[in-house]
Amino acid sequence: MSLETVVEDIRDEARERAKEIRNDADQRAEEIIADAEADADVIVDEAEAEAEREIEREREQQLSSAKLEAKQMRLEARRDALQDVRQTVESTIADIDGDEREELTRALLDAAADEFDSDSEVRVYGRSDDEGLISDILDDYDGFEYAGEHDCLGGVVVESETSRVRVNNTFDSVLEDVWEDELKEISARLFEEQ
Template sequence: MGLDAIVQEIKAKGKAEADKISGETYQEVSKIITEAESRAAKLKAAKQEAVRKEIERLRQQELSSAHLEVKRAMLNARKELLDEVYEKAKDSVGKLPADRNQKLLSSIIKKNENSNAKIYSRAKDTSAVKKLTKLNYAGEIDCIGGVLIENEDGTEYLDLRYDTILKNVSEKSLKQVSDILFG
């Protein structure tokens, strides 16, 4: 066997070995790439799902905020309307015709003057109140009408001012009025 034949045989064995290694390397690289692509796809899907969930959470949060804001605006509008109705009622009571006001004062005073000593009223009603009662007229008070009746030592009093009566009636009937106005 000649030297050329040995060299050819070594070259052939080397090429075969190189081809074998190259094939194994190609298979291993292909396997690594496939696994990497699979992991990348899974990671991408997980990230997309996380982003989708975050977007849905933010959407729900914004919707809830919007609903809350609408509710708050409606409640504020209702409160403003109820306040406006209360103020109009207060103005109407304050502008009662003199004869109706005097009848109302007379009724209030007669029912509450026993065991009391002093009475207060608004300036406009001073002369009418003095005529309607035997109580000592103690002075004027700032109100839309009505009277304040006090015992001798000033430790107890009856607040029968129209303002107070209207406020109490308004507080007690607020739900009923709200139901009537807003359903």
Template sequence: MGLETVVKDIMDAANAEVSRIKAQTDAEVLEIIEEAKDESKRIMGESLAKAEDDIKRMKQQEISSANLEVKRTLLNARKGTLEEVYDRSFEIISSLPESKDKELLNIIIMNNESKGKRIYSNAKSEKLVRELSSLEYAGNINCAGGVVIENEDGTIRLDYTYDVILKGVNEQFLKQTSDILFG
């Protein structure tokens, strides 16, 4: 066996080893690439699912926020309407014809005169109150109408002004008024 044959055998063996290593490396590279593709698909799927969940959550938040704003606007409109009803009622009571004012004052005074010593009214109703009541007229007060009856030492004041009566009725029947107006 000659030197050339030994060199050729060594070269053939080295070339075969290089081919084997290259084939093994190519197979490992392909395996790593496939694993990377699978991992990227998994990550992409998770990211897409998270993005879809985020979009759904944001959409639900926007819808909830819009619904809340609609409710707030509706409540403010209803509140405004109820305030208008109250203001209009106050205007009507403030400008009652003298006959109706006399009728209401007479009922209030008849039912409550025995509870006091002095009586107050607005300037517009002073003459009428003096006619209807046997109590000492104590002066004018700022109100839409009605009277305030006070005991002898001034410790008890019964407020039967139209302002207070209307406010009490408004508070007592606010829900019913709202139901009538808005269903």
């Protein structure tokens, strides 16, 4: 064999080997591309699923937030309505006059007077507009004297230094007790929750 034939055989063999390497590389590249495409499909599916979960979480948060805001608005509206009712009641109580005011003031003073010893010097406070009424009523009580103004809707605040007792029998205190005791019923009637 001639040198040229050997060289040609080596070249043919090298070409054949290069062709095999290229075919193997192409096949390996196709496998890598197929694996990468499969991985990409999985990643896309996971990303879509995560996006759907995130959308659902966001929707639930917004829905929950809207429900909470609506509930707060209802509560605020109820609070405002109850405040309006309370102000109307206070105004109505403050406007009580004549015999009814005297009767109520006398009843509150009688209840307070039971808390004091008969020899106590007792000071009575009341609404400035009721000074004359209270002074007239106090004519019936020994040791009791009108001592000045108390900011209230009516009624009396009675105290004695000797017995260190102070009784708040104002219309305000009575209203507060009734309001606290009946708030649930008032609310149920106002908002028809029975």
